[in-house]
Amino acid sequence: MCQPSLFDSAATSKHSLLPLSEYRKIIISFSGGKDSTACVLRCLDLGVRPDQLELWHQDVDGREEPFMDWPVTPAYCRAFAAAFGLPLRFQWRVGGFVREMFREQTKTAPVRFERADGTIGEAGGEGPLVTRLLWPQVAGIRNGRWCTPKLKIDVAAVALNNDPAYAEGPLLFVTGERWDESTPRSKIPAAEPHRCHTSRRRVDHWHGACDLKEADVWELIRRHRVRVHPAYYLGWGRVSCLACIFGDYNQWASVRELVPALFDRIAGYEQRFGKTIKQRLSVVNQADRGEAFAMPVELRAKALSTDYTDPILLPDGEEWVLPPGAFRRCGGPT
Ligand code: SF4
Numbered sequence: 301m302c303q304p305s306l307f308d309s310a311a312t313s314k315h316s317l318l319p320l321s322e323y324r325k326i327i328i329s330f331s332g333g334k335d336s337t338a339c340v341l342r343c344l345d346l347g348v349r350p351d352q353l354e355l356w357h358q359d360v361d362g363r364e365e366p367f368m369d370w371p372v373t374p375a376y377c378r379a380f381a382a383a384f385g386l387p388l389r390f391q392w393r394v395g396g397f398v399r400e401m402f403r404e405q406t407k408t409a410p411v412r413f414e415r416a417d418g419t420i421g422e423a424g425g426e427g428p429l430v431t432r433l434l435w436p437q438v439a440g441i442r443n444g445r446w447c448t449p450k451l452k453i454d455v456a457a458v459a460l461n462n463d464p465a466y467a468e469g470p471l472l473f474v475t476g477e478r479w480d481e482s483t484p485r486s487k488i489p490a491a492e493p494h495r496c497h498t499s500r501r502r503v504d505h506w507h508g509a510c511d512l513k514e515a516d517v518w519e520l521i522r523r524h525r526v527r528v529h530p531a532y533y534l535g536w537g538r539v540s541c542l543a544c545i546f547g548d549y550n551q552w553a554s555v556r557e558l559v560p561a562l563f564d565r566i567a568g569y570e571q572r573f574g575k576t577i578k579q580r581l582s583v584v585n586q587a588d589r590g591e592a593f594a595m596p597v598e599l600r601a602k603a604l605s606t607d608y609t610d611p612i613l614l615p616d617g618e619e620w621v622l623p624p625g626a627f628r629r630c631g632g633p634t
Pocket of ligand 1: 360447448539541544
Protein backbone atom coordinates (compact mmCIF):
# COMPACT_ATOMS: atom_id res chain seq x y z
CA MET A 301 0.00 0.00 0.00
CA CYS A 302 1.38 3.44 -0.82
CA GLN A 303 1.66 6.01 1.94
CA PRO A 304 1.64 9.28 -0.01
CA SER A 305 1.97 12.89 0.91
CA LEU A 306 -0.60 13.17 3.65
CA PHE A 307 1.23 10.49 5.52
CA ASP A 308 4.33 12.62 5.19
CA SER A 309 2.42 15.39 6.92
CA ALA A 310 1.13 12.94 9.53
CA ALA A 311 4.67 11.75 10.10
CA THR A 312 5.85 15.27 10.87
CA SER A 313 3.28 15.65 13.64
CA LYS A 314 4.19 14.44 17.12
CA HIS A 315 1.70 11.61 16.88
CA SER A 316 2.36 8.93 14.25
CA LEU A 317 -0.40 6.93 12.62
CA LEU A 318 -0.22 3.20 12.09
CA PRO A 319 -0.17 1.92 8.51
CA LEU A 320 -3.79 2.24 7.40
CA SER A 321 -4.15 -1.51 6.87
CA GLU A 322 -3.62 -2.07 10.63
CA TYR A 323 -6.72 -0.16 11.75
CA ARG A 324 -9.68 -2.36 12.59
CA LYS A 325 -12.06 0.42 11.54
CA ILE A 326 -11.52 3.73 9.76
CA ILE A 327 -14.43 6.05 10.46
CA ILE A 328 -14.83 9.13 8.29
CA SER A 329 -16.95 11.92 9.70
CA PHE A 330 -18.95 12.58 6.54
CA SER A 331 -20.94 15.82 6.27
CA GLY A 332 -21.74 15.37 2.59
CA GLY A 333 -19.43 18.30 1.83
CA LYS A 334 -16.36 18.42 -0.41
CA ASP A 335 -13.69 18.04 2.28
CA SER A 336 -15.11 14.91 3.86
CA THR A 337 -15.72 13.61 0.34
CA ALA A 338 -12.01 14.18 -0.31
CA CYS A 339 -11.18 12.15 2.81
CA VAL A 340 -13.22 9.21 1.48
CA LEU A 341 -11.64 9.38 -1.96
CA ARG A 342 -8.17 9.68 -0.49
CA CYS A 343 -8.68 6.62 1.68
CA LEU A 344 -9.81 4.66 -1.36
CA ASP A 345 -6.80 5.91 -3.35
CA LEU A 346 -4.58 4.78 -0.48
CA GLY A 347 -5.93 1.26 -0.78
CA VAL A 348 -8.07 1.18 2.37
CA ARG A 349 -10.24 -1.92 2.23
CA PRO A 350 -13.98 -1.17 1.99
CA ASP A 351 -14.57 -3.50 4.97
CA GLN A 352 -12.43 -1.17 7.11
CA LEU A 353 -14.24 2.01 6.10
CA GLU A 354 -17.40 3.52 7.62
CA LEU A 355 -19.03 6.89 7.04
CA TRP A 356 -20.60 8.59 10.04
CA HIS A 357 -22.96 11.53 9.65
CA GLN A 358 -24.07 13.67 12.55
CA ASP A 359 -27.53 15.10 11.89
CA VAL A 360 -27.44 18.61 13.36
CA ASP A 361 -31.24 18.84 13.39
CA GLY A 362 -31.68 15.41 14.94
CA ARG A 363 -34.68 13.53 13.63
CA GLU A 364 -36.86 16.63 13.77
CA GLU A 365 -37.92 18.66 10.73
CA PRO A 366 -34.96 20.24 8.93
CA PHE A 367 -34.05 23.59 10.48
CA MET A 368 -30.45 24.66 9.95
CA ASP A 369 -29.39 21.87 7.62
CA TRP A 370 -30.25 21.06 4.01
CA PRO A 371 -33.30 18.78 3.74
CA VAL A 372 -31.50 16.73 1.07
CA THR A 373 -28.35 16.03 3.09
CA PRO A 374 -29.33 12.66 4.68
CA ALA A 375 -30.52 11.33 1.29
CA TYR A 376 -27.38 12.63 -0.44
CA CYS A 377 -25.18 10.93 2.18
CA ARG A 378 -27.08 7.64 1.71
CA ALA A 379 -26.69 7.84 -2.07
CA PHE A 380 -22.98 8.62 -1.76
CA ALA A 381 -22.35 5.70 0.60
CA ALA A 382 -24.33 3.34 -1.63
CA ALA A 383 -22.40 4.46 -4.72
CA PHE A 384 -19.13 3.42 -3.07
CA GLY A 385 -20.54 0.36 -1.31
CA LEU A 386 -19.73 1.77 2.13
CA PRO A 387 -21.72 1.55 5.36
CA LEU A 388 -23.21 4.81 6.63
CA ARG A 389 -24.32 5.39 10.21
CA PHE A 390 -26.20 8.40 11.53
CA GLN A 391 -25.84 9.88 14.97
CA TRP A 392 -27.80 12.79 16.45
CA ARG A 393 -28.61 14.62 19.64
CA VAL A 394 -32.30 14.24 20.42
CA GLY A 395 -34.11 17.41 19.41
CA GLY A 396 -31.10 18.65 17.46
CA PHE A 397 -30.16 22.30 17.04
CA VAL A 398 -33.48 23.73 18.20
CA ARG A 399 -33.69 21.82 21.49
CA GLU A 400 -30.08 22.63 22.35
CA MET A 401 -30.59 26.32 21.57
CA PHE A 402 -33.74 26.55 23.69
CA ARG A 403 -32.24 24.96 26.81
CA GLU A 404 -33.51 26.71 29.89
CA GLN A 405 -32.03 25.27 33.08
CA THR A 406 -32.02 21.82 31.47
CA LYS A 407 -29.44 19.16 30.75
CA THR A 408 -28.34 18.56 27.22
CA ALA A 409 -30.38 15.90 25.42
CA PRO A 410 -29.12 12.32 25.01
CA VAL A 411 -27.41 11.12 21.83
CA ARG A 412 -28.85 8.40 19.61
CA PHE A 413 -26.78 6.36 17.20
CA GLU A 414 -27.43 3.75 14.54
CA ARG A 415 -25.79 0.40 15.17
CA ALA A 416 -24.59 -1.97 12.46
CA ASP A 417 -27.63 -4.22 12.99
CA GLY A 418 -30.03 -1.32 12.38
CA THR A 419 -31.04 -0.86 16.02
CA ILE A 420 -30.69 2.53 17.72
CA GLY A 421 -28.55 3.05 20.79
CA GLU A 422 -28.88 5.91 23.25
CA ALA A 423 -26.39 7.38 25.71
CA GLY A 424 -25.36 10.71 27.21
CA GLY A 425 -27.71 13.43 28.30
CA GLU A 426 -25.84 14.05 31.53
CA GLY A 427 -24.21 17.22 32.74
CA PRO A 428 -25.11 20.56 34.24
CA LEU A 429 -28.33 22.50 33.97
CA VAL A 430 -27.72 25.19 31.39
CA THR A 431 -29.68 28.07 29.94
CA ARG A 432 -28.80 29.04 26.38
CA LEU A 433 -31.64 30.90 24.62
CA LEU A 434 -28.83 32.10 22.39
CA TRP A 435 -27.46 31.41 18.93
CA PRO A 436 -24.02 29.84 18.70
CA GLN A 437 -21.49 32.64 18.46
CA VAL A 438 -19.61 33.32 15.24
CA ALA A 439 -16.36 32.45 16.93
CA GLY A 440 -14.12 29.54 17.86
CA ILE A 441 -15.44 26.59 19.82
CA ARG A 442 -13.94 27.92 23.05
CA ASN A 443 -15.70 31.27 22.57
CA GLY A 444 -19.34 30.28 22.35
CA ARG A 445 -19.70 28.33 19.10
CA TRP A 446 -21.59 25.52 20.78
CA CYS A 447 -23.16 23.99 17.65
CA THR A 448 -20.07 22.15 16.42
CA PRO A 449 -19.18 20.43 19.71
CA LYS A 450 -22.73 19.81 20.92
CA LEU A 451 -24.19 18.61 17.63
CA LYS A 452 -21.21 16.98 15.92
CA ILE A 453 -18.00 16.34 17.88
CA ASP A 454 -19.58 15.22 21.17
CA VAL A 455 -22.27 13.26 19.34
CA ALA A 456 -19.72 11.16 17.45
CA ALA A 457 -17.71 10.66 20.65
CA VAL A 458 -20.75 9.37 22.55
CA ALA A 459 -21.41 6.83 19.80
CA LEU A 460 -17.76 5.78 19.70
CA ASN A 461 -17.68 5.25 23.46
CA ASN A 462 -21.03 3.51 23.86
CA ASP A 463 -21.43 1.21 20.87
CA PRO A 464 -19.78 -2.11 21.79
CA ALA A 465 -18.88 -2.61 18.11
CA TYR A 466 -16.07 -0.07 18.66
CA ALA A 467 -14.84 -1.37 22.01
CA GLU A 468 -11.69 -2.80 20.42
CA GLY A 469 -9.00 -0.79 18.69
CA PRO A 470 -7.11 0.29 16.85
CA LEU A 471 -9.57 2.75 15.35
CA LEU A 472 -8.90 5.72 13.10
CA PHE A 473 -11.30 8.68 13.12
CA VAL A 474 -10.95 10.98 10.10
CA THR A 475 -12.16 14.57 9.74
CA GLY A 476 -11.78 16.99 6.85
CA GLU A 477 -10.45 20.31 8.21
CA ARG A 478 -7.85 21.90 5.93
CA TRP A 479 -4.86 24.04 6.88
CA ASP A 480 -5.55 26.73 4.29
CA GLU A 481 -9.10 27.41 5.56
CA SER A 482 -8.08 29.71 8.40
CA THR A 483 -5.20 30.62 10.71
CA PRO A 484 -6.49 28.46 13.62
CA ARG A 485 -6.94 25.51 11.27
CA SER A 486 -3.41 25.96 9.90
CA LYS A 487 -2.19 24.91 13.36
CA ILE A 488 -4.08 21.61 13.49
CA PRO A 489 -1.72 18.63 13.66
CA ALA A 490 -2.09 16.12 10.84
CA ALA A 491 -2.52 13.36 13.40
CA GLU A 492 -3.18 13.22 17.13
CA PRO A 493 -4.72 10.89 19.70
CA HIS A 494 -8.50 11.10 19.38
CA ARG A 495 -10.40 12.39 22.41
CA CYS A 496 -11.81 8.86 22.83
CA HIS A 497 -8.34 7.30 22.97
CA THR A 498 -7.57 5.45 26.19
CA SER A 499 -4.79 3.17 27.40
CA ARG A 500 -7.16 0.25 26.70
CA ARG A 501 -8.26 1.24 23.19
CA ARG A 502 -6.13 3.04 20.61
CA VAL A 503 -8.12 5.68 18.72
CA ASP A 504 -6.19 7.98 16.41
CA HIS A 505 -7.52 11.17 14.86
CA TRP A 506 -6.33 11.96 11.37
CA HIS A 507 -7.18 15.30 9.76
CA GLY A 508 -7.22 13.54 6.43
CA ALA A 509 -7.50 16.56 4.12
CA CYS A 510 -5.37 18.94 6.17
CA ASP A 511 -2.63 19.41 3.59
CA LEU A 512 -4.95 19.84 0.60
CA LYS A 513 -5.65 23.17 -1.07
CA GLU A 514 -9.20 23.68 -2.26
CA ALA A 515 -8.02 23.12 -5.85
CA ASP A 516 -6.64 19.71 -4.79
CA VAL A 517 -10.00 18.78 -3.29
CA TRP A 518 -11.88 19.63 -6.48
CA GLU A 519 -9.30 17.81 -8.59
CA LEU A 520 -9.73 14.67 -6.47
CA ILE A 521 -13.50 14.91 -6.84
CA ARG A 522 -13.22 15.53 -10.59
CA ARG A 523 -10.89 12.57 -11.05
CA HIS A 524 -13.35 10.28 -9.28
CA ARG A 525 -16.26 11.83 -11.26
CA VAL A 526 -18.32 12.51 -8.16
CA ARG A 527 -21.46 14.64 -8.31
CA VAL A 528 -21.21 16.82 -5.21
CA HIS A 529 -23.96 17.92 -2.81
CA PRO A 530 -26.68 20.03 -4.52
CA ALA A 531 -25.77 23.05 -2.36
CA TYR A 532 -22.57 23.57 -4.37
CA TYR A 533 -24.56 23.77 -7.62
CA LEU A 534 -26.75 26.47 -6.03
CA GLY A 535 -23.65 28.50 -5.16
CA TRP A 536 -22.87 27.61 -1.54
CA GLY A 537 -19.12 27.28 -0.99
CA ARG A 538 -19.44 25.11 2.11
CA VAL A 539 -21.64 22.27 3.29
CA SER A 540 -23.01 21.42 5.92
CA CYS A 541 -25.72 23.77 7.27
CA LEU A 542 -27.89 25.63 4.77
CA ALA A 543 -28.17 28.50 7.24
CA CYS A 544 -24.68 28.22 8.74
CA ILE A 545 -24.04 30.92 11.32
CA PHE A 546 -20.83 31.77 9.44
CA GLY A 547 -22.66 32.69 6.23
CA ASP A 548 -21.44 35.86 4.51
CA TYR A 549 -23.76 38.60 3.21
CA ASN A 550 -24.37 36.91 -0.14
CA GLN A 551 -25.13 33.60 1.53
CA TRP A 552 -27.67 35.17 3.90
CA ALA A 553 -29.28 36.95 0.91
CA SER A 554 -29.46 33.53 -0.77
CA VAL A 555 -30.98 31.90 2.32
CA ARG A 556 -33.65 34.62 2.37
CA GLU A 557 -34.49 34.08 -1.28
CA LEU A 558 -34.37 30.27 -1.19
CA VAL A 559 -36.22 29.60 2.07
CA PRO A 560 -37.98 32.80 3.19
CA ALA A 561 -39.97 31.10 5.97
CA LEU A 562 -36.78 29.68 7.50
CA PHE A 563 -35.05 33.03 7.18
CA ASP A 564 -37.94 34.78 8.96
CA ARG A 565 -37.83 32.15 11.72
CA ILE A 566 -34.10 32.74 12.23
CA ALA A 567 -34.60 36.51 12.25
CA GLY A 568 -37.45 36.04 14.75
CA TYR A 569 -35.23 34.04 17.11
CA GLU A 570 -32.62 36.80 16.94
CA GLN A 571 -35.27 39.27 18.11
CA ARG A 572 -36.56 36.91 20.78
CA PHE A 573 -33.08 36.30 22.24
CA GLY A 574 -32.20 39.99 21.98
CA LYS A 575 -28.90 39.00 20.43
CA THR A 576 -27.95 38.53 16.81
CA ILE A 577 -25.91 35.68 15.35
CA LYS A 578 -23.22 38.07 14.16
CA GLN A 579 -22.30 40.87 16.49
CA ARG A 580 -24.21 44.10 15.78
CA LEU A 581 -25.66 42.84 12.47
CA SER A 582 -28.94 40.94 12.25
CA VAL A 583 -29.41 38.36 9.52
CA VAL A 584 -31.75 40.89 7.87
CA ASN A 585 -28.96 43.50 7.89
CA GLN A 586 -26.57 40.94 6.47
CA ALA A 587 -28.92 39.78 3.73
CA ASP A 588 -29.64 43.42 2.81
CA ARG A 589 -25.93 43.94 2.17
CA GLY A 590 -25.59 40.87 -0.03
CA GLU A 591 -26.73 39.61 -3.36
CA ALA A 592 -28.38 36.20 -3.74
CA PHE A 593 -26.68 33.58 -5.88
CA ALA A 594 -28.25 32.76 -9.24
CA MET A 595 -30.27 29.70 -8.23
CA PRO A 596 -32.06 27.84 -11.05
CA VAL A 597 -35.51 26.60 -10.01
CA GLU A 598 -34.87 22.90 -10.67
CA LEU A 599 -31.71 22.99 -8.58
CA ARG A 600 -33.56 24.64 -5.69
CA ALA A 601 -36.06 21.79 -5.67
CA LYS A 602 -33.26 19.20 -5.51
CA ALA A 603 -31.59 20.85 -2.54
CA LEU A 604 -34.84 21.25 -0.64
CA SER A 605 -36.08 17.73 -1.26
CA THR A 606 -35.69 14.91 1.26
CA ASP A 607 -35.03 12.53 -1.67
CA TYR A 608 -31.92 12.33 -3.81
CA THR A 609 -32.05 10.44 -7.08
CA ASP A 610 -29.19 11.72 -9.29
CA PRO A 611 -26.30 9.28 -9.79
CA ILE A 612 -23.39 10.14 -7.49
CA LEU A 613 -20.87 8.82 -10.00
CA LEU A 614 -21.29 10.59 -13.31
CA PRO A 615 -22.36 8.21 -16.07
CA ASP A 616 -20.16 7.86 -19.16
CA GLY A 617 -20.70 10.77 -21.48
CA GLU A 618 -21.70 13.26 -18.77
CA GLU A 619 -19.11 15.97 -18.39
CA TRP A 620 -17.93 16.74 -14.85
CA VAL A 621 -18.48 20.47 -14.24
CA LEU A 622 -16.98 22.57 -11.45
CA PRO A 623 -20.00 23.84 -9.46
CA PRO A 624 -20.59 27.59 -8.99
CA GLY A 625 -19.91 27.25 -5.26
CA ALA A 626 -16.32 26.11 -5.83
CA PHE A 627 -13.74 28.54 -4.44
CA ARG A 628 -16.45 30.69 -2.81
CA ARG A 629 -15.57 31.20 0.82
CA CYS A 630 -19.08 32.14 2.04
CA GLY A 631 -17.69 32.53 5.55
CA GLY A 632 -16.87 29.39 7.47
CA PRO A 633 -15.82 27.93 10.78
CA THR A 634 -12.55 28.98 12.27
S1 SF4 B 1 -22.31 24.24 9.65
FE1 SF4 B 1 -22.29 26.20 10.75
S2 SF4 B 1 -24.24 26.32 11.90
FE2 SF4 B 1 -23.97 24.18 11.23
S3 SF4 B 1 -23.02 23.18 12.99
FE3 SF4 B 1 -21.34 23.86 11.64
S4 SF4 B 1 -20.73 25.92 12.35
FE4 SF4 B 1 -22.73 25.40 13.29
